[in-house]
Amino acid sequence: STTLKAAGRSVKLGDGTVITVNNVKQITVPATSFVENIEWLNQMWDDTSAYWKNNLVVMIGNHSVALIYWPEIFKKTGLWSAHNESIFLIKCYRQGTLDEFWRAFQSRDGGRMSYTAICATLRNEHKDANKDLADLARQEYGDDFESTFSYRCSKTNTRVVMTKASSIAKEYKHLKGL
Known part of the structure; x- marks a missing residue:
């Protein structure tokens, strides 16, 4: 333990x-x-x-x-x-x-996929969904994307534009109430 x-x-x-x-x-x-x-x-x-x-x-x-x-x-x-x-x-x-x-979640031989394989599949689906939402956010917000999807870096006290799809997707969902 x-x-x-x-x-x-x-x-x-x-x-x-x-x-x-x-x-x-x-x-x-x-x-x-x-x-x-x-x-x-x-x-x-x-x-x-x-x-x-x-x-x-x-x-x-x-x-x-x-x-x-x-x-x-x-x-x-x-x-x-x-x-x-x-x-x-x-x-x-x-x-x-x-x-x-x-x-x-069937395996190629018709049986059940393993826990690890299921998690990998779901992880990839989640990653793809985040990428799609990030692309949608860039398209929807256009010129306002950089100001909307950014944060203040406490170390450098500068504004940083989000680049990770997961961060952009999370902020997009927050903004849209999803």
Whole structure:
């Protein structure tokens, strides 16, 4: 298991319980994989959904912590990329039926794609969607793009135009209320 350096963080669980982490030894994340059991990941995702089974790997003290709360606890701890991939996977998994999900993620031999392959596919789809939104933002905002999609760099105190498609897409969605 991994004990994280995340002291001083709080999270409010679905039942209203607020857990504050003041001692890094309170957080334990056993080494685990969802490769063989995406349904288990779905059951751990959100403690307010019908899928919730309270069968978790993440414990703070003696409380199970749904994966949806990871951003509040684990951001910038090394587990963040795994959480991001889980977000895309669960959103896709819950969009339709189980049969629809597995039809969309069939391997070339007709079986189910692996967890890793599904995550790679979703990552590429997300990357393509970000690129499309960034292109749309450039086209839609035209001459105003540089002033709208920029930020102030605190180190140099200069205005910097966004270049990463993911950053542009995030700002575009924010501006459009998406």
